Amino acid sequence: MTTLIWGNRMKLKLSNVSRAITYALASTASVGLLSATAYAEESNEGAKKNIEKIAVVGSRAAPRSVGDSPVPVDIIGGDELSKAGGDDMLELLKGSVPSLNVHQNPISDAASLVRPANLRGLPADSTLILLNGKRRHRSSVIAFLGGGINDGAQGPDISVIPSIALKQVEVLRDGAAAQYGSDAIAGVINFVLKDASEGGSFAVKQGQYFEGDGDTTTIEGNVGLPFSDDGFANLSFQYKNSDATSRSVQRPDAAAYDAAGVPGVRNPAQVWGAPEIKDDFTLFGNVGLELSNSSEFYMFGNYSERDVKGGFYYRNPQTRPQVYSNDGGDTLLVADLDGLDSGISCPTVNLKDADGNRILDVTQIAAYQQIASNSDIGQNCFAFNEILPAGFTPFFGGNITDTSFTVGTKGEIESGTFEGAYYDLSGSVGRNESRYFITNTVNASLGAETPMDFSPGKYIQLEKNFNADISKGYDFGLAYDVNVAAGLEWHEETFEVIAGDEASFIAGPLTQQGFGIGSNGFPGFKPSAAGEFTRRNYAAYVDIETPFTDEFLMGWALRYEDYDSFGSTTNYKVTGQYQLTDDLSLRGSMSTGFRAPTVGQANVSNVQTNLSSGVLVDSALLPPTNPVSQILGGTELQPEESESYTFGAVYQSGDLFLTIDYYNIKVEDRISQSDKINLTDEQKVALKADGVPNVDSIAQVSFFTNDFDTTTQGVDLVANYSMDLLGGYATFSMAYNWNETTVDKFSAITGDFKVKRLEEDLPQHRATYTWSQQWEDFSGFIRYNYFGEYQGVHVDYDATAIMADPSFTFDAEVTYYATESLSFTAGANNIFDQEPEKLDFERATGIPNNNWGGKYYETSPYGINGGFYYVKATYTF
Template sequence: MRGVKRSSHPSANPSRARALGAAISLVLAASASAQDAAVELDEVVVVGSRGTPRLVTESSSPIDLIDGDQLRATGFNDLSKALQFLAPSVNFPRSATGPSAANTRGVTLRGLSPDQVLVLVDGKRRHASSVLNFNNVVGRGTVPVDLNAIPLSAVERVEILRDGAAAQYGSDAIAGVVNIVLRGTDSQSFTSLQGGATEDGDGETAIVAAGTSFDVGDSGGITVTAESRYRDFTNGAGIDSRVGRVTNRQGDPESLDLGLVINARVPMGESELYGNIIASHRDSESAAQYRASNVSPLYPNGFLPLIDLDMLDLAATAGWSQPLGAWTLDISDTFGTNRADFKVGDSVNTSLGTASPTSFDAGGTRYQQNVLGLTLTRPIDILSGANLAFGLESRYETFEIVRGEEASLQGAGAQGFPGFNPPSPIDESRDAWSAFVDAEFHLTQAFSVGAAARYEDYSDFGDEVTGKLSAMFKPTSVIAFRATGSTGFRAPSLQQQYFSTVSSQSSGGVLVNVGTFAVNDPVARALGAQSLEAETSEHVSAGIVLTPMQGLTLSIDAFRIDIEDRIILSESLSGAAVTAILQQAGITNASQVRFFTNAADTTTEGYELTAAWRGTWFDSVRSELTLGYMSADTKLERVKSNSVVPSVPLLGLASIDLLTEAQPEDKVTLTSMQSWGDWQLRLDVTRFGEYRNVPVTTEQTYGAVTTLDVGVDYEITKSLRLSVGVINATDAYPDKIAQRASLQGGSLQYSEAGGLGSDGREYYARIWAGF
């Protein structure tokens, strides 16, 4: 157990303090130097309240709003990367070498885990992936929502609620909520083409997108957006000293994503029908780790197993809204499904000798979710701006594991990924229902309060009540004070309860087969597994919002999140006791064991600062400057001991670091957009703070790293625009692994923790046409 950790206050780290101070000075200097009146900031959001849409500065919870055009202007090929470099509290761990981690592209908030972020699409709960992240990377053991299954070209804006909101939106909203708003039915028709590559010549990218809208009746409409996104693999691997050449891949996987989004609203008198369909197909190829020439005579020069993922993701929402006197009734049903199938190529099952095939069907996973919701809302006329809402929600989930072919599973199993081989068929389901009330009251013109409560009942985990209180006091137009307090609840996912597989993992620099066993499996029980419990949390925050002049806003918010019984994967357990239990169970294709456990309690403390200014320079240059800063410090408060096998700890340093230290301790984002005439210049600076993890056997601290992204837009005509840019113009890389010589002869150079990947400098060009 570690002792007292370093302070998260910026003054405790001089370089961090200088970076933050310089960014703040830049924003304030810009506002002071503006010659003309600033433009009013009118960022309107719907997340965080069930009442009418409101300005970001009028919310009792901190909210980031990022426009879809701003996301696309970054030049990144997917939504997760774009959010990471624009939102200070968002992190996108760039895991690369494992098939599950490289293809489940979830984000984190405030340094917590991907599955502690609730994702909504147009205010409706989005389904998670069927693929559990079983690799030794950030998010290990989580089942995130795959944001990249939503085409970036179909996004109108993203609202990020940085606050606990389980009482308002349901379980999982422990760190906060990401609400993705799709392009509306009145959106402009367009086509766009983007291409690019890294400076090293890999990572070739081609994105083709098109969208159009159709009128339905007098005021209804349908918007259709289609996108094809191809990216070749990137590779930051070095020379393998054992053979004198590059043998591995370390970077983004090769992938082809096809997406289609249909969004519709059809008024019918006073009522309205609405709905959307989001379909995505991904074909992705990831590399396992290189196998030397002595592994199989079929590959006298060694081989690199390649793992292909075929993923289909579908979601559909249908809803009806109807006024009922002073009330508004909303009924909706949202269905989501994710299917993932894995194949292993350029591989071998050494147990089958020279008769082994070189490609294998490794099986797959299936997940479905259906959410039926009913909400009644009404304004309270006697209290200006007040709102009252009641609701019911029913959720049904299923999870299935499809077994791999026999040749993939026999003996040692297919090299790279032996495939899914649950001891018994996995086809599980559960249901949950909830009831909630959400109210906001303006007690005076300057003082408002909010309260929410939710009762949830799971068929497999019982019931829980969560609540939230919020308040905002705005004595003048210049300053406002806000505070919230909430409790949260997250039941273990079906994947975390029943997932079972064997995979190849690096353990102390050596490749071994690690078995992940369900908590009710006899092997897991014999090694200390116990029935899972739900996570519970308490989340408090307080902040100040300043609007000292028109067009300029500043805010600072402090937060604390206490989580008990965190649901995590245990350490990969090994040793004589583990070997004996595996032999007794007749398991020959795994030498280490892990399972899910409620082994840890954590506390996360930190604060966030935002500043935004919009105005004009010299009568003609329109300027937008946005600064964001986040500092988060997660401490381990308690680790449960293994009561069954005391000599085998449930968590070790590597697992603890992934939970508490492997994401940047702080982050600065600074965006500058200058427009004049037909030209627009964009400069984005992002600084990722220090982080720690155990890449081999020894813990390593990695230094802060800063990147600069540059983009130039030229409006050829009102309906034709050309963009060119450089991502990571500074060609920044994270620190290399100090013990990399122990990893595949030094071929694997970079940790998969932190925030910045290993792609280096990248160029892109895009042409957009509207009609």
Template sequence: MKTLLTSTAIALVAAGAGLAQQPAGTTEDIIVVTGTRSEGRTALQTLAPVDVISNAQLEANGSTELNVALNYAVPSFSFPQPSLTDGTDSVRPATLRGLGPDQTLTLVNGKRRHVSALVNLNGSVGRGSAAVDLNTIPTSAIGAVEVLRDGAAAQYGSDAIAGVINVRLREAREGGGATLTYGQNVTTVPLLSGDRDETDGETFTAAAWAGLPLGADGFLTISGEFRDRSATNRSGPDPRQQYPAAGDPREASFNRLNHRFGNPNARDITLLANAGIPFANGNELYGFASYQNREADSAGFYRRALDARNVLAIYPDGFLPLIAPEVEDYSVGGGLRAQLGEWSADASLVYGRNQIDYTIENTLNTTLGAASPTEFYAGRLAYSQAVANFDLVRQYAVDAFAGPLNVGLGLEARFENFEIGAGEPGSYIQGAFPGAPGSQVFPGFQPSNEVDASRESFSAYIDLEADLTSRLTVSVAGRYENYSDFGDTLNGRIAGRFELTDALALRGSVSTGFRAPSLHQSFFTSTATVFTGGVPFETGTFPVSSPVAIALGATPLEAETSVNYSLGAVFAAGGFALTIDAYRIEIDDRILLSENLNSPEVQAILPAGVTSARFFLNAADSTTEGVDIVASYGWSVENIGEFNATLGYNYNTVELSNIQSTGVLSSLTPPPTIFGRQSTLRLEEGTPRDKFILGLDWSRDRLGGFVRATRFGETLSPGTAAASDVQLSEQWVVDLEGNIDITSRVNFALGANNVFDTYPDNVPAGLNFNGILPFSSFSPAGFNGRYVYGRVRVNW
């Protein structure tokens, strides 16, 4: 770390010396509210790095998904798009700085957002986590997104180890707009067996927003979005024998593209409202509410006609089972900002809920034989959260300081609930015939899996910030939290910013943080068919309090704890801005999901029908080191137009240490691996080592456009042994768009994401499931190829 920080400091001085040659001028002031409780701080004046992504930047993308837009706007943000990962196909997690999806706190209008009910259980990035689904927020409703890239648990509480994403909703009392976007993938899929042309992934999005007046000065901004996306398929042909009898003539006519590997079908309807009513005395009522309904379906592995899990009387040619979750997500919040003497007070209450109901289609329960239904309701997951906040801020004049002392005080109470509801009996029962019980691809939740678990937490914080001199700003924060299930924690943060010159400043921080174990990690339980080394196992996920987990040595989960160090600099002059920030994040007691344990000793203590077990535990420590570089420069050329160039770069490494087992398992001969090579490398190298984003925007009169090149660095798709690792080479993705103002209110755009139709490396033969799965789900840019689109936008 010392070498990293020293190298960064040298780079900063060199950059400052070289950039001082730029013509004098001022940069646009962008006021931020994330990471500071002092009013009026701009993105370049903050004590920690904050990226501000405007609505225009979010919409400069063919995709209308917020997670995709952020993946091409924030260099330390990663959003792989896995497939064949059950519910994770439809509720995909994102990461910041290579850490877990649940180690970044998400806020909406500065208020804590509820997480998804989904637990990511399969072998994707973020395995074992439950995180906020950012795609429940339509981009048309967003004014800007602020990404604080620094540990902030002392300011905001649990989950803010990697940083904070704050979605600031649009505020308007007049005007509005409507946007229609249509696109599809037009691509050539490079397969080891030969290229295949595809046109799929048809996506239609209709979005609109309108600003309405509330009273003399208030506003009500309403946004809505409808998105209908068809599935993509990047699977290779299945060369295997399909029918029980050798030489069956149907083999010659069988459609070998029997799998579906890519984006799922998805249909979203999203509504969001944001309102504020100021009063003459300076007080303000505010509120916001959101709702989304998402219907999706993703595929599992194809069951061939000869498969023992098939019933020929129902599916004589085999079948492709589909997982079809319906996600219902809503949130409502409101509060009052008021003056209490010299104090500015903010009292708020926010409630949110996410529920996932699983229907399994085109399937069967083998053990029911020919009488089996082909569709089952498999149960539900639900998570809800209520958060009450009371915050106070005021300024004190201190003679010894160059500026006032800003004092922030606050209290927070949070209530959480996690539920699992059972499916219909046919989705999980063992019938009279042999085979794996339950609906194929996703057995339903059983009555024994039902959970209704809750907890409460209470916290108090203090946040101090002041300009000690005309060039030195210092901030100190502390936060105490108490949880009903695991106890209390105390965390602190100190940060500073020093202006070397009017154009160049250094900044840095040291903080401690924590992440409370989620209710999902403490209480989730299920039984599902999981493939290990190509062999299916009926795998039980057991909560740490269950007799099975205790027999395997599980203990109550403790909170993850962290120490975050950062050192950086800011340079701004003449329309040019540059920030460079190095960081080190040390995390102890990371909560991770164990391997699927299936040794004879483990199987001896498992319930009937279950052949493998896994559970959560405080499994390891980790150290994350990296550097972020963000630069922008705007200029104009007479008779040519206005230009704005941007550069973003992130370099990031993660190293695990002190990997844990349990006393019970350690005593076995040989001891089973509780957290193995593949799981370790998934965390260490499953996201890109580095990432470049280079962009250029241009506009002149009625014309405009942009080109953006994103380079995703090397990524490892890990195997259980070195021979089964797949090293994914760097991949460039170039996006291009041109647009024209047809009238003063109507704009038309044509563009392409991944215009050169690049793909990640093919998975080598022998590791690609007979050529059926040609790409890795760890591919950081996905594997859908070129996407072309058109967009019409009308403003009023």
């Protein structure tokens, strides 16, 4: 049986074959179609039935059930995604895919604006993201402080995709660069938009953490409309606001200043928690139109925008370098406003008494009184304690705007040499802009004239894609037709840096006296660093699937890709599936892959504030070809190269479905941000001789590099079983992942601590067990989430690291169907409010107090905010 699918229409051509094969042309001919058996519930009727879902990922030939697939694929229905308390797509997926880990990254610069995710322990940009089978553009945000694993990662912004817009999500857990190109080393996630031409839903959700903060309100809707008599227009929107959270205690230094009577001390002075998200609006559209019996037009895209605001580290009013002191807090940093050559010297303000004890209230120090009172001795002298006596905590955030548009046509060729072939021609453009802001901070080099709010500039990521694909079955006398697919792709990627306002980057008049340059915490982008950086590449591929017998299938893929920057690469993939019995089959794959360095990684410059041995310092991230980087070992970036293989088994018997797959991924020359390297005096002298500006203000330098190799291996186990139970219908599901990463080779550029983070930050064992129950008027589920031991890290500082104990959480939800159209839902994530691992400084370093005001290790795999409850009302029409 051969089936052509056009939206909701299909034509059938029947032929006798030894097993039923369905050839499908759904969202695109450029990617494969794969069907998966899933259990679905007819919400308020309590009915139960097995349905077949079509997945546009993993193969370019016949769609097959998960049991017949030579590669592991998870299919998550849109209804299943909506069964969770949060609205962040990353959190929704984490509950369904155990090998996917997501961290909240408090106090992490841009990584708190667009959170990275890790599939199979690899960084966020090692997983290819598709929308309706088409490559999704990257975010403009580069995770400069990405918690070790994601340092420097630049992946797509998945959080802009609302669950209400989705028909399903397909997760290919296998290397697929030979099929799809760069980034598919860990796997592929394809988001499939709804395509109904009628009906829809509207929902309102309200939630809050058990701690009483993080209030979240979400309003969302979806509507399917006819687009003439032969098409559909499916539209979705989501509007969300989410308050910030705090899991902090007062820092001991801030508490001491408050007790000493220093005015203006915040409590807490430094916040660990989720950022505030305001006016998070997104709109998705999906349009299809049948042009003839053999051709179709399609179009889809989105517009999304949100404001995000979070906190930074507290600036101590006596020890913060380049603002309050440059000798560790022994003396106050005092500016001579007449200049260094005026012949007038400002008083020396000793911050410790004769016994070496710190004097917390500087107003009690006679030398400071001379400065503050503008006396004859202190005339024309200035210290930041005069305007910020309690120190300060910058607030960092951004406005994130994301847009995309794809248009194309697909169909069947009805005559000529390629009669019976399926084609797909498409073009797409995607743009992501991050406009940063930082408030409650200073440009110390401007002294008392500094503004407190800054606009440090923008990053813009722009991508264009054009695809031409064709697929045709040929009769070679095998069990059924051999499918041959081929295609061409052209891709252009542009990363643009727009300079910030002058006050955010200027070196003011106090620079030569040791005061810091630019907005403290996140200096603005200088005009010299601004500009557009563009790269183009094209690719050609061929993909063949050969059914040697009814029981034995093999697939072959070869892809050639050429980049105008570093040259070309060729990759292959071989897959196989053998049906041992009616119930049991074996499957496996072997492939090579690559990940090209992004244009942003190759060209971006940035200054971050980070902790080094417990002290805040400014660290410059420079392009790897910058003279500073080259002195420290930087070279032009090259693509990562990978080799991977998987093998597994599938067992299906009645209502029981079970898969188990082992995978092994070797990645050479991995691209990441180097360790923060301290500049020596000799290196600074050499840099000055080369004309590099503002060298004295740089304490540390990092750059992107191909410095280390890794081997990642693991096992995925997925099981489902359905039965009649308790007067209703029950589905039991289990998903387990064991994942282990080993760093095979590295140098001092990467450093020992980063290696530990790569190997130990993520739990090696993850599992979820879910019981879903359906009755006529009620439905619900209970989910158990298990997290194995992981490395607890605080403030990205190796002296704080410990191995945290395994833990678990429970999620639960119940829905009441009041009418055919109206339902009410109540539920909670982490329903028993399981706490993450608490900071243990005695165990880690012997430090008796919490210097930085946190309560939990940020690497907790289930976050630091605790339990979250929610209620939801849904109207379906």
